[in-house]
Amino acid sequence: MVELLHQLSSGLALGGVYAITALALVMIFQATQLVNFAQGEMAMFSTYVAWALLQNGWNYWPAFAFTVALSFVGGVVIERAIVRPFAHAPILASVIVFIGLGFIFNALAGFFFGYTVQSFDTPFNGRPWFGAKFMSAHESGAIVVSLIVLALVFAFFRFTPLGLAMRAAAQNPASARLVGVRVGWMLALGWGLAAAIGAIAGMMAAPIVYLDPNMMGGILLYAFAGAVLGGIDNPWGAVLGGFTVGVVENLLGAYVVGTEVKLSVALIIIVGVLVAKPSGLFGRRIVARV
Amino acid sequence: MSALLSVRGLKAFYGPIEALHGVDFEVEQGGVTALLGANGAGKTTTLRALSAMIRREGVIEFRGEPMRARAPEDVARLGVAHVPDGRGTFTDLTVEENLKLGAYIRRDRAKVKTDFERVFGYFPRLAERLRQQAGTLSGGEQQMLAISRALLLAPSLLLLDEPSFGLAPLVVAEIFRILRQINQSEGVSILIVEQNANLALDLATRAYVLETGRVVVGGAAVDIRADDSVRRAYLGY
């Protein structure tokens, strides 16, 4: 029983990482109808920035805050400098740009920080939630951080004028511009937010999966599986999907298929959902835009 | 009366295709100008060009100065509110969110609040449906929403693209009654595009008839209305 609870809570901890990563994917998707395949590598690079700060003696939370802020700015700059020029390009061109961006960050991380696997600090020490024996302090802390991120993002989009403007820009750019929303900047802001969320995802994942330039590969795949499962056009579906994938992945890995092949679980989920219910469990039917 | 908007030699383009070939017209301060014409004449294109939604050339003077805005979001900031063709509803957002977006660029919060009350006075039905998803409103309600959203910008010029389109006569009558009120009691100048010439000429002080991207007739609305040959040749009634 304790073992099962342990697997469940591990699943929820990584599930939280998948959930917020899925949310970042959905944010970009809603605004551009494109999946940002570089989301994972951007997050990994952010995590290295935090690692470098920690190595240089920074305390955890200042390093965390600085990394999130820097990632936000980085996301904005990437949108303006690299993504924007391809705004009217064919989808394939954009996909190639995203994939290329991923490779660039991967190579940069290897170049600057090396390919050796590093351990990454967690700020959560001591007793986990309620002193539960089945859960590590970091797992409980990561779950809380994911939930806080989700709540903040939700509140931002739901209650602030800027969040409303971003939703309007994603939904009907022409009308948004007519009421004065600077749609181009809203996209850049979306990228900034996605990059900031990615940084948090990376910093929460790294103590669990360890830090190396390829650490986000699997995580992005699981997050994508979560997003597809919940519905790539539905943020809350994607979040739920992310948590679900985290738990399912962990339970299957522990009791059914073993850890070696559990990554293929993500692929099976993706393919299965796309075949059986392409809009995901909570999404609307995707209508191809011509 | 002086001109609030004065347009000379306006050309507009869809990609390489020139859709307006040098259009001249005016909207007086406090006046209503109607742009009339058959399908494909270039009425919608004229409004899009004014809002900088498409590439344009020519002279546009607004409040006596050349309009320097290069993008729709800057035109909106000059106080030009555009109710587009098809109403431009944010269908997945609530009625309230649609209205809030209308006032997005304004910082005078207290005044925005009274403006909300004012549009609810014009269209009480919207006040009852604040939490409803805008896409589920009827066509008439969506038109009311679009006009209200535009009013919440506190515009000095309102651009309206076929507000009667697809609506029942009673609803159209209600909307035009309120447009008249907006113009007369609030002093908002209006540039209205209509296929329903009768209706538009009733409201308008000036009118222009477009044909394939050119103005063929223009002048005081009363004169256009009284001119049988113009009516038969261009307005089809």
Ligand SMILES: Nc1ncnc2c1ncn2[C@@H]1O[C@H](COP(=O)(O)OP(=O)(O)OP(=O)(O)O)[C@@H](O)[C@H]1O
């Ligand atoms: N998005 C577009 N791309 C290319 N050409 C367009 C586009 N929109 C309109 N046109 C062309 O521009 C010309 C003027 O069209 P416009 O929509 O301005 O007419 P309209 O007077 O508003 O007609 P309607 O009464 O049918 O709304 C037409 O020849 C039309 O085919």
Ligand SMILES: [Mg+2]
């Ligand atoms: Mg039209």
